[in-house]
Amino acid sequence: MSKPNVLVIGAGGVGVIAALALQLNGNSNVTLVVRSEHELIKNQGYSIESKCYGEYENFKPDNIAKSVDEAMDNYGPFDYIALTTKNIPDGSMTCEDIVRPAVTDGSDLECLSQ
Numbered sequence: 001m002s003k004p005n006v007l008v009i010g011a012g013g014v015g016v017i018a019a020l021a022l023q024l025n026g027n028s029n030v031t032l033v034v035r036s037e038h039e040l041i042k043n044q045g046y047s048i049e050s051k052c053y054g055e056y057e058n059f060k061p062d063n064i065a066k067s068v069d070e071a072m073d074n075y076g077p078f079d080y081i082a083l084t085t086k087n088i089p090d091g092s093m094t095c096e097d098i099v100r101p102a103v104t105d106g107s108d109l110e111c112l113s114q
């Protein structure tokens, strides 16, 4: 049985720790969308010091993509999508707009924002 495919959009503190937690759990294939410092992260990964999860050098999730479209083309389709962007990058985009390229026909799309 293959692992569920999980897409994490937004590589801030929340997204990276979410990716780490999923990866450590070992039951998901994790793709993280990294926009800024994409090349650096793809090469070197993250240095993480976490009280809950420990210390990691060069942590990388299974897959790193530059955009949601690229993630979908190379690593999709996804069973689960977590949107962890701190700010909506372009003020005119809703969270539905951001995840839409990775949502397949028949998916339930529910946006819970706070």
Ligand SMILES: *[C@@H]1O[C@H](CO)[C@@H](O)[C@H](O)[C@H]1NC(C)=O
Pocket: 003, 029, 030, 062, 063, 074, 075, 076
């Ligand atoms: C995760 O997904 C990628 C792309 O679909 C695949 O190449 C890779 O082998 C998978 N890794 C694991 C550990 O399942």
